[in-house]
Amino acid sequence: MEEEEEEICKTPLTNTVIVVCIVAGSSGVLYGYDTTVSGVMMMTPFLEKFFPAVLAKMRDPKEDQYCLFDNHKLTAFIASMFIAGLMSSLLAGRVTRVIGRRFSLITSGILFITGNAFAVFADNVTTLLVGRLFVGFGIGFANQVCTFYIM
Structure with a gap:
């Protein structure tokens, strides 16, 4: 047992290992970053x-501060990323089994970038919501798959 532990410690730290750790760690950063956004x-x-x-409600001094964000579209904007992330994280394990960890992480990156592109070029709330859904799918995939990649 001690020989195995010593042997593991002597394994060199390669550039590939460093890149894998950075990619896997970055997938967790996506969630925190987009939640902050x-x-x-x-x-x-x-x-x-x-x-x-x-x-207009925010600028009205007579408006109750607790009801400022009582807007269905704004609620959908906020919740859409989390709902999409939940759905995609439930599917990511099965998809990873079929296409592999590497392509699952690539897929999550593509979904995330696509969602951000929709959000950046959004002219209306519908486009903004579609972008948030793509971002949510990308984050859900990344958070589910990165744990497989680290192992």
Whole structure:
């Protein structure tokens, strides 16, 4: 047993191992990053373009502070990423078994980039929601698959 532990410790740290660790760790960062990006919903230019009714409530001093974000579209904007992430993380294990870990991580990256492209070029709430769904699918895949990649 001790010989095996010593042998494992003597295994050299290669560039491939470093890259795999960075890629696997980055998939966890995607979730935290995009959750933080959801904070954009408080920014005035964002609200002016996509949710003017919410912005009007924010500017009204008589409006109850707890009801400012009582808007179905804004709620859908926030929840869409989490719902898509949940659904894709449930499917990611099966998909990974079929196409492999590497292609699953590549797929998650493509989904994430596609979702961000939709969000960047969004002119309306529907396009914004589609982008958030793609981002959610990408994050769900990455969070599920990265644990397989580390092992």
